[in-house]
Amino acid sequence: MRFNRLLGPFVAVLLLAACETAPEETAVTTGEGAAAESAEMAAVEAAALPGTQDDLTAQYGDRVFFDFDKYSLKPPARETIMGWAAWLGEFPAVTATIQGHADERGTREYNLALGERRSTSTKNYLVALGIDPNRIGTISYGKERPAVEGSNEAAWAQNRRGVLVVSE
């Protein structure tokens, strides 16, 4: 993953160069700033190499969210995981780990168990969608690794999550 991030800017430069050498140069003169910006944005998206974490995150997002003390998958989470399943189908060599996380409003040990439930329910749905269970590991971090700092409902909602991490 770290390697891909380093590679990102180089790919972007190549794409920008390709734009500049395009046969129709008419667009270059009109609203140069805006054009450059959109080219850059396109470049950032295109920068993710297929089959990498960045590629997955760009296409489907890398996480799903849960209600308080729940591990059932809500419709948006199912939709995300269906995307993951399609993506994993496209890259059959990729293996991954699903992290299960909890917000800070439970005790440490209970939240470790809850995180385990969340990672497993996420994995189970992937398996139900046809992904080989041996490709997907699970790990619970309980409340140890919040994604968002802050002690409020908005932060907690972001922290009750399952995250798909592509193995390097």
Place this chain on the structure above:
Amino acid sequence: MRPFSQRPREPAWIAALVIVLCTAGALAARAELTIDITRGRVEPLPIAITDFYGETPEAAAYGRDITQVISANLERSGLFKPTDPRAFIQTAASLQVRPRFSDWRVINAQALVNGRAQLMPDGRLKVEFRLWDTFAEQQMIGLAYFTAPHNWRQVAHIISDALYKRITGEDGYFNTRVVYIAESGSPKNRIKQLAIMDQDGANHRFLTDGDTLVLTPRFSPTAQEITYLSYYQDQPRVYLFNIDTGQQEVVGDFPGMTFAPRFSPDGNTVIMSLARNGNSDIYTMDLRTRRVKQLTSHPAIDTSPGYSPDGRQIAFNSDRGGSPQLYIMDADGRNVRRISFGEGRYATPVWSPRGDLVAFTKIHKGRFYIGVMRPDGRGERLLTDGFLVEGPTWAPNGRVLMFFRQTPGDAEGKGGTSQLYSIDLTGYNEREIITPIGASDPAWSPLIP
């Protein structure tokens, strides 16, 4: 696993020859100099603790240091009010002959402690002390200890325990240690280290370097050993840590995450949760035979198990009733019954060393509480509360608890830090335990033998 520290520790015990110092009246019935610590709020007992006398400057320095540790221990217990030494009339040297009780009564010291520190020709330190009832004009206790000089702090704790016991009738808890998780860094990627210290914060030592996430340490009741959760190589598993050698060893070979470990009262078994296919059940592993037993088999979360002091029952946390609640079962896993029926969610049941109470963390309407209830679920009493208080652990005498308190954090990553606190079973005398950096997951050791 690689040992973090190879430095072996000196044997902790004092090679002590305890001499009972008798004087006339020492065996007289206890006069009014007692504290009933079962009552709610007690007026602290005024006690004059004089610097232990030393004939040489070196011995006098030991005497002064020992006195300071004793005085701080007794003060922190909330049961004693050490008299300001500047009010003392009689000098430490003349005290060696006999207390002039009127000199102590006039400054309202109901109890008087004096003593002597002596460096023996064989290099050992001899420390003796006497406790006097200044109104009854009687010696209540007098003892002497011999030890290696570097153990002076432990002698001070042992004397503190003797004073506490003589006056309250209960065993003390000063000659103990606390293992906990030291915390630093961003809340999003907190660095956590195993750390250990004396109950008064002295002799602080980090046991792991923070490279690996570690959580929930607990003392062995019998050995210099800790069981805890480590994320070594991203495999969360229960480990043992040998305090003397620094050696770390994984407990068992389990196919999934093991967590929430605790020793059995005989120290031979670790009880813990094992997560398989997302479901956490309670297991034990005998550390001698490596034999594993599954105690619960339920689709609900079963975790935070802990034995009763007689080893015959197990309290644990389960959401089998729809929300996290406290349950008790027999040590073989049979006869499961729920004991918490109050409003809210209950977790982390921890049996009192006296067996009469179970401490817990409770969450109700967005607040956290530390409380106790009887093992039959009755007599619930909440001791303290806050935005987040969690993880009670008992002092070995069952009269004081330690827990951690976390402040709310904001989006800039400020706050969200946690610290250790102690509180009396009565709910009074809450005190912060000072640690070098943030602190959570405390576990109190048994009395050091």
